[in-house]
Amino acid sequence: MASVQLANVTKEYVSGTAAVSRLTLDVADGELVVLVGPSGCGKSTALRMIAGLESITEGDLFIGGERMNDVASHERDIAMVFQSYALYPHLTVGENMGFSLRVGRVPKRERAERVRAVARTLGLDELIDRKPRELSGGQRQRVAMGRAIIREPQVFLMDEPLSNLDAKLRSEMRAEISDLQARLGVTTIFVTHDQVEAMTMGHRVAVLREGELQQVAAPYELYRHPANLFVASFIGNPSMSILRFAVEAEHRRLAAGPARLDIPEPVLARRPGLLGTAEALVGLRPEHLRLAGDAESGNALDGVVRGVEALGSDTFVRVECAGSAESASDAAAGGESPTPGGPMVTVRAPGSASARPGQHCRVAVDLDEAHFFDPAGDPIR
């Protein structure tokens, strides 16, 4: 297997649009790295540059320590699973999987044996003579995997391979791909816009936005310590609620409209810069907010329940907070207009919670776990 290094890799089109800007990323031998980001962030372009399907405008690409910028894609010893699976509709499952071996003039007998072996591994041995149109989505996905595996490449590239599957199958295939990758130990770069896929599959996750790498870290690290406001709001489902507060340094508290939140000492000790700023964007994960009783003291926001999503194990309650504090979530996610009405927060409550839309409530805030960003979106330290 091989490592993959991207050093200041840039893709700029003739029109001057930069799809990827100075991307630097090291993928270790045998590692599974997920490139994640919203549509148009350049993740697929980055993958296609590694595959050799797009030229690199600037920077260097190394696979197994060798510079690959000008090497033809089939000489890079990589295999790619496409979002559409790219199965040849006129060929059978076996012929699809053995296509690269046919191109490589591998003797027919050896080809058949290798196809059978890979089909067995993927549970496709019964389907080997079927055409792609006779397969389910999951089976097609497996054939696409088989076609990549049979080449025994140094690197797997996967471009949103699960996006055409339904939710249940997607979850099954996530586990299957992770398991297969672990068994084969092949260096894998996986592209997705689904952050659940990114968090559950990646050894490390690289977050991209508008062609620029925002952060690369292990999933939990990314969740706990986002490098900036974009990563904070992109990672996590439901996403982090972000509220804009004025910092009242003399009172050591945050203020927005009638809401006042005292900043705990440990938070100030960890982020001394907080008192030096006039305004802060406070990121609150649903699990760090709680529906509180009216009589309860401590940091809390008053609000009105606007939506309830009961998932069985948990209930997510959307609360519109009272006061003039502005929600910054939309700006953080790259949206153009803020949410109408007051700032919204999402609270994770127990599955048995009985909140109803329109009901007044108090939301207890655990500022110890909150994330603080300056108005530019950089973390306050």
Next chain:
Amino acid sequence: MKRQIRALVAVVASALFLFPLYLVIANALKADEEIVNQPAKPPLPPTLAGLSAVVEGGEVTAGLRNSVLITGSTIALIMVVASMLAFALHVSNSRLGNALNAVILFGLILPTPVILIPVFRVLKFLSLQNSFPGLVLFLCAYYAPFAVLVYRGFLRSVPKDLIEAALMDGASYRFIYWAVVLPLLRPATASVLVITGVWVWNDFLNPLVLLGPLQGNTVTVGLYRSVGQFSINFGELFAYMLVASAPVLGFYLVLQRHFVRGLIAGATK
């Protein structure tokens, strides 16, 4: 009500198209004087006199042989050349490719009579005048732009991923053309074969001028030459028409299913 009107329109339109065919079939099975007096009357009782005279005369058989040879060679050549060219233009995506595409499409708007004399001169220069290869090469060049247009339209519906996946597997463009693209182009090929096949089969002017009388007639030229200066045997004329159009009708019916698919492909994603 709307459905009934639609059905009525369909019946009228079908009748308009089928009536000439009925006239040919009915009159091919009637005697000469009956055709002149009552051309639309059904052939009751039918007679095979006209058909036997035409077949026994040998003219139509020779014409059929020539037409099959010219049409078969032309459409086979068009299929290979146009599909390869369309694939090359599809993957090249360069300025030169786009310019070439525009030049090829320009060929669609040129009427044959305008270029017939220069073409004759070119063929004469190549010593291909009054020969089957000369006529086939010209017809191929003349109808290929249309075929390229059909193939390019269809290629737009072939996912780019298929070609890229094959490239990553180490396949050359030639291998991709034969092993991946050409099998997928089957519906477009059926359309090209049917449409250009009918055009070439029905072509009258080009064989008349470029082939000349010495090489024998195609069915269309033979039909024209079977009309006498002072008298016309309508029974034999209609029989000739029937024999001349039967192969095209059969060809169309065999490829009909693919033909329709080829025409609508590319219309949706």
